[in-house]
Structures are given as C-alpha cells and as structure tokens.
Amino acid sequence: MMKLSAFLSFLFFLLLSAFATTISAEAVVDSDGHILRNGGKYYLSPATPIGGGGIIASAIRHGDSNFCSLAVVSALFTNGWGVTISTYLKVTFIKTTYPVNLAFAYLAPNVCTDSPNWVVVNSLPLGQPVMLGGAQEFSAASVPGQFYIKTYDAEKHYYKIVFCEQGKDHCGDIGVKVDSAERRRLVVTDDKNPLVFKFYKVKESSNSDLSMVV
Template sequence: MKATTTTTNVFAIFILFAFIFNHLPSLATAELVDTDGNLIRNGGLYYILPVFRGNGGGIGRTSTGNETCPLTVVQQRSEVDNGLPIIISSPFRIGFLYEGLPLDLSFSFVPLCTPTPSKWTLVKGLLEGEGATVKLTGFYENEVQGWFEIRKHLDDYKLSFCASSNNNCMDVGVKRDDEGNRLLVATEDNPFVVNFKKATSSYSA
C-alpha cells in the first residue's frame, strides 16, 4: 500500500512540474510591455486599447440579450473611451508577464448586480455571438473552462483563449451584434489587435 501511494504521489508531482515547465517563460519568450515601454506587471491594472484607431475604443462591458446585468465584454463604441481598467494576472508567482503565459483577465470594478468577481470567460452556444462570446464568469452553464493568453501580433499584441479540455487556442476578435455592440468573440482569422495602457485608478466612469 505504501509503495502504491508513493508511486501515485511521485506521478502527481511529475505532472505538476511538467505543467509548470511547459508554461513558465523561457529565455526566448518576450516580456510584455505597455504603451510607455514598461514591463507589464503581474496583477497590474491596464486599459486594453485597439491599435487601429477610428473604429471603437477600449474594453468595457454591457448587457446583451436577456441580461439584466452587464455581463458581456465589449469594445466601447467611442474611440476616445478607454473603457474600464482590467487586471491582468497569472497564477505563477512572477513579477512581470511574458507572451504565452496562462492569464486571468478581470475588471477591477465589480457592479452591484454581480456577486462574483468580474473575471472573464468564454461562453459558447449564444446566438448573439454565433460561436463563443467573452462574458463574466459565474452566470452561464455553458462556460468554456480555460485561460487567456497575450501573444505577439507583428509589432503589437492579440488576446487568445485556450480551452483546458484540449489546449486548443483561438484568437479573440470583435463582432457587431444587431444592437451595434462590439462583442468580444472567439475567432480563427480576425484577431483584435491591441496594446496596453497603464491605468492609474481602479475605476473610471
């Protein structure tokens, strides 16, 4: 019995270290930088802004479909609107972030109608997104388990979502619904190209 328990523990430790090794930044992995050229901090507060101006602003949230609370992550309609500050964090205990790390993205401000943290997730099977739409976690049964990543796109960045069931990653793009909302959705060929501006406060109206 002891031998079996020891073997099981060793195997579990091996799997844990293999996961960490595969996701920790290597020497060839680039550090992420903000619009001021500073390294992006783990747990830091940033506005996620479009690189190509003139077609919407930063990232915020709104109510879509039958929602009575702003659960849908969207690009703001006005290009002068930076959106809401977003916490960008990795579960790894490191000071700064790198390309390809598993990340949590969440709004720093939690509206009164949402009892859970404003963490992002992907929800599939919604007609509004005709695929999978970025929402706040904790409200839909058909959430996709996984994590976000920031990846290089030419000289800028793009967001990706990776499903934990198969490690398949898709880019995050923008799609307009019938109400004119710019939904953040999973896409295979049209990523939302972004950069990151350091936010100075947790909430901006």
C-alpha cells in the same frame, strides 16, 4: 589552458545572451516599453483606428425577466475600463507563455454579476462570446480554458489575446462580432482578424470614471 578558459567564457556569454534574448522576446510590455506586472492594471486600447474601441462591459437582458449578464464589448469613443492582468504563477511579470486571468479592475456594483472576471461561454448565434462572471454562473455553457497574450507586432508593442480551450490543440483569437443590438461583442474567433491592443498603465487616480455598466 588559457585558450580553453577563454573559449568557455565566450561560450557562456553566448548562452547568456541567447537566454536574455528569449526572456525579452517573451515579455509583454506596455505602451512605454515596461514589462506588464503580474496583477497590474491596464487599459486595452486599440492599436489602430480600425482596431475597435475601448473595452468595457454591457448588460445583456434575457427575455422579459429581470435576469441579466454582462458581456465584454469594444465600445467606440471611450478609453475603456482598466483591466487587471494576472497569472496564478508565482512570478513578478507577465510573458506571452503565461496563462492570464483578465478582470475589470473597478467594476461597479450591479445586479448582473458580482464577478469582474472574463469567462468564455457557448452562446448562439455568436459562438463563444466573452462574458463576466464565474464558471458556475453559466453552468454547462462555460468553456474551460485559458487566456494568453500573444505578440502581434513586437516593434510597435502590439498584442492580441487568444483563448485556448481545454482539450483542443489550437487557440482562437479574441475578435469582435456585432450582435442583434449592434453591440461589438468580444468573441473567440478563427477568422484571423483579432483585436490588436496596446497596453496603457492605469493611473490609480483615474479609477473613478471606469465603473459605469452600460
């Protein structure tokens, strides 16, 4: 009886350890090794010097009209803007298996959009760039789907962002394409060359320098 009890205890310990390892492997952590909080604000900083620049928004003019929209871009020589990372799931922390909403935390008032949310649209010649706004702003051009954060190098806390389009059986990496105005636009790509990030927690006192639309 004692041997059976000891065996069951050992088996329970193994199962608990395996469960804890799985949970840990799925957790997304910031540069300090802390798990990303649901609704937390973070800088998406390039993991390597060649990975790109800080993530901000840039105004895109449409012809000679006053109509504009905001594109999500990778800009050099800046820390970027804080991004709120959240999931609709009723959880405290963010994991690689959770769909996430990405939104600039301190978007300045502007004439292009009143929504800070990232959205993927169909737009030639870039393919599927990442813009700001709601799906209704882009009508039929908006692409239904979900963003996810996926591990790129667990030991270094490197991550990439993928977009999984509704109805498709694979997800595309978020990478960069340069447009005709030399802007480094974030786009959904299948070229296996994703932007690789580390997440740095935003200090609330630093929000004053995050809001300028360029």
